[in-house]
Amino acid sequence: MVQDVIYNESELLIKVASGEQKAFTLxxxxxxxxxxxxxxxxxxxxxxxxxITQDVFLKVWHKREALRDVRDFKSFLFILGKHHIxxxxxxxxESLTDEDLLETREDIHIPDKQLEYKExxxxxxxxxxxxPAARKVIFKxxxxxxxxxxxxxxxxxxxxNTVKEHIVLSLNFLRTYIYFNKDYPIxxxxxxxxx
Numbered sequence: 001m002v003q004d005v006i007y008n009e010s011e012l013l014i015k016v017a018s019g020e021q022k023a024f025t026l027x028x029x030x031x032x033x034x035x036x037x038x039x040x041x042x043x044x045x046x047x048x049x050x051x052i053t054q055d056v057f058l059k060v061w062h063k064r065e066a067l068r069d070v071r072d073f074k075s076f077l078f079i080l081g082k083h084h085i086x087x088x089x090x091x092x093x094e095s096l097t098d099e100d101l102l103e104t105r106e107d108i109h110i111p112d113k114q115l116e117y118k119e120x121x122x123x124x125x126x127x128x129x130x131x132p133a134a135r136k137v138i139f140k141x142x143x144x145x146x147x148x149x150x151x152x153x154x155x156x157x158x159x160x161n162t163v164k165e166h167i168v169l170s171l172n173f174l175r176t177y178i179y180f181n182k183d184y185p186i187x188x189x190x191x192x193x194x195x
Contacts, residue, residue, distance in 0.1 A: 009073055016060075017067040024064070028057050031074075035081050042085045052088055056081045086175070127177035131170055138163055139170040 015023035035056050040049035059080055060067075070076045131139060138156060141147045142163075149167075153160045 013067040013070055013073060017064050024061060031077055035077060038081055039085060052085055056084050123178065127174045131173060135166045135170050138166040142167055
């Protein structure tokens with residue numbers, strides 16, 4: 001029955017936009033596994049993935065009036081989910097205590113962890129090498145050499161806004177690149193990949 005309703009997705013979205021809970025339930029039933037598996041891949045936690053999935057559909061419900069204009073709900077849901085997952089990960093990183101960070105630093109002395117962190121760092125470096133040439137240079141100046149946006153803009157003869165745009169595009173690419181190599185721990189690259 002769900003498939004018959006989803007077959008005419010635009011009609012279903014209009015019903016959801018009008019506040020029909022039954023239509024929303026059908027939409028959730030159809031897309032739940034897709035959002036959940038995506039959240040699980042990022043969070044590596046069943047409980048956290050369930051929370052994220054619930055939050056994403058709650059956002060869909062709160063933004064339901066906008067669904068009338070959505071032409072590709074799957075993409076809309078993917079983007080909404082991706083933004084929520086990234087926001088969730090940032091909050092988790094911001095909530096880390098000094099004790100958590102100290103524990104991570106102590107892990108560096110464990111041989112298995114050293115290898116894991118080295119592999120993660122190598123994956124980040126591989127991703128940087130896949131950036132377009134100009135973007136790669138700007139990104140390396142920012143994240144590897146520690147130059148400010150102003151210093152990069154001056155040395156590259158471009159505006160500060162152009163530098164910022166290159167950094168944002170680089171970070172988006174690297175987050176995706178790291179996501180598809182999701183065996184790696186996030187803590188090492190978290191500060192490096194946050195704006």
